[in-house]
Amino acid sequence: MIALHYAGSALSGTNLDVSGIDVKNNSVSIIIREEPPQLNSSRATDSISGMVLGHVMEGLVRMGLDDRLEGAVAKRWEVTPTHATFWLRKNAKWSDGKPVTAEDFVFAWQTALKPETASQYAFLLFAIKNAEAVNSGELNPSELGVNAPDPHTLVIELARPVPFFDKMLVFPTFLPIREDFYNATQGRYGADADQLLYNGPFQISRWIHGSSMTFERNPHFWNQDEIHLDTIHVPYITSDANASLNFFKDSKIATTGLQAENLTEAMRLGWQIRQHRDGVVFFMEFNHRPERVTGNLNFRRALQLVLDMDELVYKVTKLPGYEPGVSLFPGWLMGESDLLRKEYPPEKIRPNTAQAKEYLQRALQELGLSQTPTLVLLAGDNPISNIQSEWVQQTLKTELGIDVKIDKQIFKQRLAKMTSGDFDFVLAGWGPDYNDPLTFGDLFASWNKNNRGQYNSPELDGLIQTAQGQLDPGVRMRAFGDIQQHLIDRAVILPMYERGVTYVVDPRLKQLKRRVIGPDPDLSRAHIDAGGQ
Amino acid sequence: MSATDLTQADFAALPRQHSADQLSRPSLSYWADAWRRLRANPRAMSSLGLILALLAFVTVGPMVWTVDPSVQDVDHIGISPGADRQVTLTTPFIPWEPEALTPPTPSTGNPLGFTLAQSATTQSVRLTWADQDSPRRLYRNLFAPEDTGSFGLPLADLDTPYFEDRLDLQPETYYYTLVALDAAGEESETTATLTIDVTRVISIAQAQERGLIQPDESAEIGQTLKLAWHPLGTDYLGRDMLARLMYGGQVSLFIGLLAPLAFVFLGVIYGSVAGFLGGPVDQAMMRFADFVVALPFLLFMILFKVVFGIGPGESGILPMLAAMIILLWPAPARLVRGQILQIREEAYVSASKLLGATTPYVVGRHMLPNTLGVILVTITFQVPSAIFTEAFLSFIGMGVAPPTPSWGAMCNEGIKSMLTRPHELLFPAMMISATVLAFNLLGDGLRDALDARMRGAE
Numbered sequence: 001m002i003a004l005h006y007a008g009s010a011l012s013g014t015n016l017d018v019s020g021i022d023v024k025n026n027s028v029s030i031i032i033r034e035e036p037p038q039l040n041s042s043r044a045t046d047s048i049s050g051m052v053l054g055h056v057m058e059g060l061v062r063m064g065l066d067d068r069l070e071g072a073v074a075k076r077w078e079v080t081p082t083h084a085t086f087w088l089r090k091n092a093k094w095s096d097g098k099p100v101t102a103e104d105f106v107f108a109w110q111t112a113l114k115p116e117t118a119s120q121y122a123f124l125l126f127a128i129k130n131a132e133a134v135n136s137g138e139l140n141p142s143e144l145g146v147n148a149p150d151p152h153t154l155v156i157e158l159a160r161p162v163p164f165f166d167k168m169l170v171f172p173t174f175l176p177i178r179e180d181f182y183n184a185t186q187g188r189y190g191a192d193a194d195q196l197l198y199n200g201p202f203q204i205s206r207w208i209h210g211s212s213m214t215f216e217r218n219p220h221f222w223n224q225d226e227i228h229l230d231t232i233h234v235p236y237i238t239s240d241a242n243a244s245l246n247f248f249k250d251s252k253i254a255t256t257g258l259q260a261e262n263l264t265e266a267m268r269l270g271w272q273i274r275q276h277r278d279g280v281v282f283f284m285e286f287n288h289r290p291e292r293v294t295g296n297l298n299f300r301r302a303l304q305l306v307l308d309m310d311e312l313v314y315k316v317t318k319l320p321g322y323e324p325g326v327s328l329f330p331g332w333l334m335g336e337s338d339l340l341r342k343e344y345p346p347e348k349i350r351p352n353t354a355q356a357k358e359y360l361q362r363a364l365q366e367l368g369l370s371q372t373p374t375l376v377l378l379a380g381d382n383p384i385s386n387i388q389s390e391w392v393q394q395t396l397k398t399e400l401g402i403d404v405k406i407d408k409q410i411f412k413q414r415l416a417k418m419t420s421g422d423f424d425f426v427l428a429g430w431g432p433d434y435n436d437p438l439t440f441g442d443l444f445a446s447w448n449k450n451n452r453g454q455y456n457s458p459e460l461d462g463l464i465q466t467a468q469g470q471l472d473p474g475v476r477m478r479a480f481g482d483i484q485q486h487l488i489d490r491a492v493i494l495p496m497y498e499r500g501v502t503y504v505v506d507p508r509l510k511q512l513k514r515r516v517i518g519p520d521p522d523l524s525r526a527h528i529d530a531g532g533q
Numbered sequence: 534m535s536a537t538d539l540t541q542a543d544f545a546a547l548p549r550q551h552s553a554d555q556l557s558r559p560s561l562s563y564w565a566d567a568w569r570r571l572r573a574n575p576r577a578m579s580s581l582g583l584i585l586a587l588l589a590f591v592t593v594g595p596m597v598w599t600v601d602p603s604v605q606d607v608d609h610i611g612i613s614p615g616a617d618r619q620v621t622l623t624t625p626f627i628p629w630e631p632e633a634l635t636p637p638t639p640s641t642g643n644p645l646g647f648t649l650a651q652s653a654t655t656q657s658v659r660l661t662w663a664d665q666d667s668p669r670r671l672y673r674n675l676f677a678p679e680d681t682g683s684f685g686l687p688l689a690d691l692d693t694p695y696f697e698d699r700l701d702l703q704p705e706t707y708y709y710t711l712v713a714l715d716a717a718g719e720e721s722e723t724t725a726t727l728t729i730d731v732t733r734v735i736s737i738a739q740a741q742e743r744g745l746i747q748p749d750e751s752a753e754i755g756q757t758l759k760l761a762w763h764p765l766g767t768d769y770l771g772r773d774m775l776a777r778l779m780y781g782g783q784v785s786l787f788i789g790l791l792a793p794l795a796f797v798f799l800g801v802i803y804g805s806v807a808g809f810l811g812g813p814v815d816q817a818m819m820r821f822a823d824f825v826v827a828l829p830f831l832l833f834m835i836l837f838k839v840v841f842g843i844g845p846g847e848s849g850i851l852p853m854l855a856a857m858i859i860l861l862w863p864a865p866a867r868l869v870r871g872q873i874l875q876i877r878e879e880a881y882v883s884a885s886k887l888l889g890a891t892t893p894y895v896v897g898r899h900m901l902p903n904t905l906g907v908i909l910v911t912i913t914f915q916v917p918s919a920i921f922t923e924a925f926l927s928f929i930g931m932g933v934a935p936p937t938p939s940w941g942a943m944c945n946e947g948i949k950s951m952l953t954r955p956h957e958l959l960f961p962a963m964m965i966s967a968t969v970l971a972f973n974l975l976g977d978g979l980r981d982a983l984d985a986r987m988r989g990a991e
Contacts, residue, residue: 261953270683315607318701383949394605
């Protein structure tokens with residue numbers, strides 16, 4: 001059955017012959033790297049599912065074109081330390097014409113927390129009362145602190161004060177699911193185009209697995225004025241950057257990413273190159289387990305003083321849009337009233353080999369070692385991390401005489417080795433889950449499962465608790481500033497860079513939105529300007 | 534002459550003659566004849582010369598070209614052979630602190646006041662412009678911008694009136710364009726473009742580190758020097774290609790020569806024993822060989838890596854050698870067994886046995902020498918395939934560990950920048966091709982030369 005279906009899809013997939021921008025049909029074509037594994041919002045984890053769901057579903061709130069939070073299904077809302085209340089608009093409808101009600105949110109969140117759903121992002125809901133207990137199976141889902149007193153009011157009881165609760169709701173896990181439809185799909189919810197009920201600006205009209213997708217305008221969507229495109233095609237699903245570039249050259253797709261080696265050609269062709277920082281911060285994470293040399297502060301400081309991330313970014317990696325790392329907190333995070341990094345500028349460490357050698361001597365004395373140990377650098381197996389790890393290897397050899405062995409692993413294996421602590425230092429990255437500095441700030445809390453180097457400092461834990469629990473933005477932001485300073489002072493990590501993306505867009509396509517939080521790219525508000533050539 | 538002329542003396546036995554017929558030419562042994570025929574084959578001889586040259590390149594080469602193959606020069610990444618090496622001495626790089634800077638005032642010709650703050654070098658390009666409320670977007674282009682909308686590579690969106698560009702600066706001409714953004718963050722029509730020639734610079738400390746000037750040598754700012762010479766350019770981390778080719782060849786040829794020698798030796802012993810004993814023993818031995826042929830090489834390579842305890846980041850050369858020896862011997866073994874089976878039935882072997890020759894004598898005197906030609910040819914043909922195997926395994930990342938180079942690993946790295954910096958792929962690929970071709974042609978020549986049936990033929 002499955003094999004048959006596949007053979008058929010490959011055929012029809014090649015038949016989807018559309019151009020990048022079709023002015024007559026008011027349609028746009030884009031490419032996606034991989035097919036979404038499934039589109040059940042309570043279980044979605046990857047960015048591609050997030051992108052697709054951002055076009056076909058709508059949550060309580062959304063990120064506007066100006067990167068500010070705006071109401072979507074919710075008309076207005078209110079967050080207090082104990083409660084969050086959302087008033088839903090009455091004209092929001094599902095793609096079968098029935099209204100979107102507060103019950104749909106209650107059901108979706110209960111589903112996400114059910115142990116059998118096994119949602120990886122269930123922890124995002126832990127701010128809600130009883131959520132943790134529901135997730136561990138101790139309480140019935142109906143005891144979750146979310147209620148719908150009437151179809152258009154949603155009241156959420158909070159387990160602890162969460163000042164940024166409304167900002168978290170942008171994440172796909174918080175999208176509504178209608179109970180009767182969900183049950184009718186018999187466990188296949190989100191697996192196919194007809195197994196999903198839509199309440200967003202578009203609906204999936206065709207989904208040929210592994211081959212192509214088509215989104216068509218949802219006639220029941222409440223906010224038709226903001227939607228301009230009739231159709232969005234995904235004629236190809238490939239992660240091959242060169243194939244994507246060639247499709248763009250042939251006008252088969254409206255936008256493509258650029259690799260460093262294509263930049264000269266893009267400049268020669270006079271393309272409008274654009275840039276976007278995707279919000280991911282890369283850093284070198286040390287293994288802080290006591291049996292490792294990297295658990296020694298002076299040893300880490302020695303490494304901190306010889307690895308010049310400016311050199312790495314500007315001369316070795318050489319990718320445009322990359323910003324040399326100075327802090328765990330990326331530059332785009334907002335602080336109290338301005339950017340966090342402007343309110344609390346991080347101290348920039350200048351390379352200093354002489355001082356590094358002193359630290360190294362001190363570290364060796366403390367560790368009782370007569371000679372420098374060989375370190376294991378865990379890294380991903382891709383061209384960029386190969387270059388970076390070889391640069392680290394050679395820099396540490398020439399500057400400090402430290403031998404480094406490079407352990408190249410694929411993502412899953414690297415994660416497994418990080419979890420088991422089988423490394424001295426690792427090239428790691430972290431992307432934000434919600435638009436608050438805490439998404440980065442609690443990373444090295446002793447209780448955080450993603451703290452794979454097992455850094456454990458009561459001082460840092462205290463700061464993180466302040467940032468989590470306090471409501472006053474000023475106090476919170478000061479805590480983040482202190483966390484940032486702590487990470488630098490104790491050389492917990494060495495920030496390497498913030499990643500950038502370089503891309504081109506067909507000049508006729510306007511308002512294609514690239515984002516850090518929320519669907520990326522977002523074409524839902526885009527329009528075609530035929531004269532924009 | 535009549536019969537009566539015969540005397541008794543005519544019937545006396547002749548003295549025992551000890552010398553055979555006197556040959557007027559030196560005796561031509563099998564090997565001398567083969568060598569003579571090989572020498573007459575220009576293809577084989579030039580291949581032999583090439584192989585000797587390659588061996589000299591990887592063994593004597595590093596003594597002559599004493600550049601460390603793992604030293605990275607981040608100022609000199611991916612340069613092609615024969616690139617310009619002119620460099621000017623300058624002060625060490627200090628991050629720009631333009632807080633005290635007075636932004637330029639706009640003029641009619643330059644409404645944005647876009648100016649170059651200091652002379653542009655490969656350390657940094659420092660740009661400044663008039664301070665205004667709305668943000669600016671800065672672009673850099675390698676080509677003169679023609680129409681609006683394509684100014685090249687966007688560097689940053691800025692609300693400060695200055696920017697320091699340090700991204701991969703090469704001694705070239707750049708076109709920097711400053712675009713004013715409107716309140717909505719969209720680009721406006723107000724733009725300004727600067728054409729900037731970047732000069733290559735190096736600080737005195739860096740020059741000393743790279744051995745361009747001696748520590749006690751007096752050096753002045755502004756003095757021009759020549760950067761280190763890289764006859765074949767550098768790779769993606771600024772390492773000398775020539776030195777890496779030499780050291781990489783050591784690994785490739787080590788595997789390429791040692792592995793075939795070892796497994797052909799193993800195969801010869803196994804095959805001759807099987808062939809000589811014959812019967813059920815031969816059957817059993819050859820079925821075991823068939824079994825070994827069926828084992829998947831790559832899987833065993835990975836298993837050996839584990840068994841040998843080769844941790845991450847360690848060289849996989851030893852398990853590679855072991856895997857090749859343990860898995861590749863059946864081919865020569867089959868070949869030798871076939872030969873031995875054939876020779877065993879030859880008349881001269883039967884004659885030798887009838888005359889009372891012992892088994893070791895028959896094997897050593899008659900059988901093995903007659904298979905030596907086949908064995909030699911097998912070795913020469915196995916060398917290129919072993920080099921290829923090493924190259925392939927290093928290419929997929931199972932061979933040498935960085936920073937040790939090998940030709941295969943270098944190809945793997947070079948292929949990523951094939952379009953922009955082809956020399957990084959071309960040189961190691963050429964080395965592999967030349968070695969493989971030379972061994973193949975030599976093997977061809979040897980096969981002809983050692984063929985006993987062609988003995989004496991021109």
